[in-house]
Amino acid sequence: MEGYLAVAAVVLAGVLLVTAAMVARRLVAPRAVTAAGRTTYESGVDPVGTGWAQSQVRYLSFAFLYVVFAVDAVYLFPWALVLRDSSLGLASLVEVLVFVGVVLLGLVHAARRGLLRWDLR
């Protein structure tokens, strides 16, 4: 656990760096807040509506795909430590092969259903 003291020290150093830089900025930078200066930037014209709006739902599918894969990818790291075990090695390899096959099947299905293609034809 000893090394984690250094982890905490590094994170603290990072926070201190950001804080010190912000204090220096406060001392040096000018402040001239105006109503016009604080409006949302929209290429020089007055902003229309708000910035929080509905948008492309197609991004959602990537989030779904990611959740499926990422949760599985996490299990690869503990596997790295048992792969050389003579009693577990071969069995775990076969299991992972099956697992990769299932995951790939899902990806192929998503691709065949056109989830990864945006241009309609």
Place this chain on the structure above:
Amino acid sequence: MTLLEAALRAVAALAAFLVLPLLVGQAEHKVMAHMQGRLGPMYAGGFHGWAQLVADGVKFLQKEDITPRAADRWVFRLAPGVALVPYLLALALLPVHPGVAAVDVPGSLVLLLAATSVGALGTLMAGWSSANKYSLIGGLRAAAQLVSYELPLVLAVASVALAGGSLSLVGLVDAWSPWWLLWQLPGGVVFLVAAAAELQRPPFDMPVADAELVMGAWTEYTGLRFAFFLLAEYAGIVVMSVLFAVLWLGGWHGPFPDALGWLWTLAKGFVVALVVIWVRVAWPRLREDQLQRLAWLWLVPLGLFQVVLTGVGVVAGW
């Protein structure tokens, strides 16, 4: 470990964090300029504009800090720090020489991946909290891109962990052999491409796309906070380049006496950073759906193939 030692290690990491990204940034200025038939910065500091980025930093410090009225104030103001600090931790975890790493923990590989993922949160916070249309679109694109490329990245790294049988970066460098250059090559290619995309570097800079989204998630940022995002990007290049050197190119392994190990690690990392810069100059930006197809139809299957190849190799005793 005493508190003093921990503090010294943090200071060392901080020093590396403030020097290495600037070196890479300056190299990008000059290398990119010469690839495009320009000179790049020539005045600041006298000799070939070596102090250009220092001058930029001083300039950013003197700029007014603006928080838009419509923004989600605290999230907006915290985002640059969230983007920056994790890369400091990631940099500190990288071993450069036998026994020399600012932070050495048993699961350093996993901790490093976790840290870089937290850094991505900064971009998302910025994109959403700005309440700006450009920022929102940029933030959405960033979210989609970061999750899509995270996966091939993790698969490639997991493959190296399998090959070395360790989750510690030091343990993996010790286990490295030149044979990995061939055996782990597909994973290495996947990692390089995915790393460029994770850093939102051209040709994967769709979320930033200055010509169409006016810098995407960073549109509303001024002065020092904007500079922090840039610093995070360059620190990210350093982290990914040295990580590639450590995992795939053998870190401090090389000819000449062992005392030069740190030089090998840094030299290999710098060459990888030059490749990252070169790629930016050489290729145009990908369209959003092309970007996603590349991740899911090429990099993920290739990454899975590499994991299987590594697993079979280890069990067969290659």
